[in-house]
Each structure stands twice: as structure tokens, then as C-alpha cells.
Amino acid sequence: MADLPVRHFPGRDGTRLAYRESGTGRPFVLLHGFFSSGTQNWVRSGFSAALAERGHRLIMPDLRAHGDSAAPRDAARYPPDVLTDDAFALIEHLELTDYDLGGYSLGARTVVRMLVRGAVPGRAVIAGQGLREVTGHGGTVARYLRHVFGHLGTFEPGSAEWKAEQWLISTGGDPRALLHVLDSVVDTSAGTLTGIRVPALVVVGADDDRDGSADALARALPDGTHAVVPGNHTTAITAPELAETVAGFLADQ
Template sequence: MAEPAVRYFFGQDGTKLAYRDLGVGRPLVLLHGFFSSGAHQWLHSGFAHTLAADGHRVIVPDLRAHGDSAAPHGAEHYPDDVLTDDAFALIDYLKLTTYNLGGYSLGARTVVRMLVRGAAPSRVIVAGQGLREVTGKGGTVARYLRHVFSHLGTFKPGTAEWKAEQWLTRTGGDPEALLHVLDSVLDTPADALTGIEVPMLVVVGDRDDRDGSALALSRTVSQGTHVVVPGDHTTAITAPELAETARTFLRDQ
């Protein structure tokens, strides 16, 4: 299936941000993970096309400093919670009133931030994240990535750090801008999560070390459902079971 054309909107600070739009029906906004892109994570995996074929208008933005969105270097372009601000800007730009939300990894953390800041989707998919991550108790990944981005070109071939650097190169990631993104991410206190009343699907790969944390998140919110699909944190997004679970969850509304 042909990839939809890139379209643009602007963040509150005027930063040019990209999104793609496919399908017809109830809007579903999908936020991708850190140093990925909407096209790579949601389109190339087949997830977005599966949901579009099931009667959804699927809207796939590229986060600030990712994909086809601008990646400014000035710290002033990365205030606290800027990714959440950008997501609200997209919803306002498209004039969405009734919609669903989904996110993977950092995108899922951003979805949670949207909920505690007043977003009112009908249903929410939180994939590849759990209670430990959204509350900031699992900060090892951010520390690891800061280390990689700050020591590029020094890693022994074959190491995990070297592989992360290769992925950064393949995706065209801008390490300076991505470090600013990490600085902008806010944690969400656990007590704020208990006020989330939107039906939430918390889905994670069976080889993702976030699984126990995902179960805890599903039990913290008032209407959480926990589902495990095949894969680790990198590969679960491509599992047909993830798209099928999401499709079933979104149909039941």
C-alpha cells in the first residue's frame, strides 16, 4: 500500500512538524517511540494500515526532532513536556473532538501525559510502557541513551552502544536535538494516574522487560486491560497480534 503524503502543522513555538493521514472513520492518533518515526513504527510495521482498513482515520505524526519534523538545536525549543504540547497542537489543528489515542514507548508516555493534562479520547492504547517508566522509576534507558549520544564514535563494533549508534545513523537522527528531547520529558506521579478514567489497553511484548511494569500500570488506572503479545521492545510493534488486539479493543466502544 502506498505511503500517505507528508503534511505539516506547527508547534506553539512555530516549529514545523510532520504528520501523515490515512483511512476514513473515527480518528486514531498514534505517537511513535524515541529516535524512530511515524512512518517507520506505525506504517512500515503494517499497524496503521491494518487499523485504517478496519474503519479508522489513522493520523501519524513525527515527534519533534524525529522523522520529517524539524529538529531545532536551541534548548528554548524543548521546554518541559513539549511533545505533549505538540500533540495537543495537532489535535487542535485537525479540529478533532471525538478521537482515540495510541502510543509506543516514548509515544505511550506522551499519551499518558496528555491524559493527565486533560485530553479526552474515547479509548487509549499504551504500548511498550508501564508504571515504572511513566512515573520515572525506570530511568536507565534515558541514561543509557545520553551516554551513547555523548560518546559517538568511541564504541567497539558489535556492542549494544555501537548498534544504537548505527541505528541513529540509519535513521538520520540528530543527537544534539534528541538530547534536548530527553531533557523535555516529564514523569507522571502515580497518584495522577488513578484519576485516568478512559479505557486503556496496556500492551507489551512477552520478551520486553517492561511486562511486569505494564501489568502494574493497567491495575493503577481505573479501566486498564493488560495484554501480552510476541516480541521484545523492538519487535513487538511488528507482531500481527498487537494490531489485532488494538483492532478488537477499538471496536468495543
């Protein structure tokens, strides 16, 4: 599968950030997960092609320090909520006023941050994330990743930590920059979720340990819907059912 051509836009602080597009029709901005990329999450999984066939214009940025976006090592370039600022910068750059918004894992957390900070897409998709995670009470993943990045080269081959390290190597990620990304993540209080009036789909893999938390997030949102698709946190994004569920949700507007 040929990768899509890369385009660039400036973050609000001038950082050079990358994005790709696929399809024509109603814009759908998609934010990928931690130490992945727009291409890895949305293109190679087949998700973007499935949505493009259904009449959507997929806009898929690489988050700061990911993919083809700049990965500065200076901690000052990662202020609190910088990923949210970058996503707003993309929407401003493309002059989007009527669009849908979605994200997976860290991208989904960023979607929630955008919504509480005033983003008004037609519909929002929050995939692979739950109430425990967006409110900051599910910090085990961040602690695990800090452990991996801080002890590279020491893990037993075949262990979970070793596999995470191999994924980091395969993506060309800079562990120092990625640690700064983790430091920039801002939690969202449960009380602020009640102010989100955008219809939101909270979808998660059946074998993802976030499933119960995802249902709680859907119930915490004034117009939330919960859905489950096959797979775990790693594989659910490749499930054809994810694209079908999201397409059906977007078609309801």
C-alpha cells in the same frame, strides 16, 4: 511499500511539525517511540494498514526532532512536556473532538501525559510502557541513550551501543536535538493516574522487560486493561497480534 505523503502543522511555539494520514473512519492519533518516526513505527510495521482496513483513520505525527519534523538545536525549544504540547497542537489543528489515542514507548509516555493534562479520547492505547517508566523510576534507558549519544564513534562494531548508533545514523537523527527531547520528558506521579477515566489498554511484548511494569500500570489506572503480544521492545510493534489486540480493544466502544 510506498510512504504516505507528509503534511505539516505548527506547534504551539510555531515549530514546523510533520504528520501523515492513512485510512478513513474514526480518527486514531498514534505517537511513535524515541528516535523513530510515524512512518517507521506505524507504516513500515504494517500496523497502520491493518487498522485502516478495520475502518480507522490513522493520524501519525513525527515527534519534534524526529522524522520530517523540525529538529531545532536550541534547548529553549524543548521546554518540559513539549511533546505533549505538540500532540495537543495537532489535535487542535485537525479540530478533533471525537477520536482515539495511542502511542508506543516514548509515545505512550506522551499519551499518559496527555490524559493527565485533560485529553479525553474515546479510548487510549499505551504500548511498550509501564508504571515504572511513566513515573520516572525506570530511567536506565534514558541513561543508556545519553551514554550512546555522548560517545558516538567509539563503540565496538556489533555491540549494543554500536547498533544503537547505526540506527541513529539510519534515521538521520540529530543527537543534540534528541538529547533535548530527553530533557523535556516529564514524569507522571502514580497518584495522578487515578484521575484518568478513559478506558486504556496497556499492551507490551512478552519479552519486553517492561512487562511486569505494564501490568502494574494497567492496575493503577481506573479503567485499565493489560495485554501481552509476541516480541520484545523492538519487535512487538511489528507483531500482527499487536494490531489485532488494539483493533479489538477499539471495537469494544
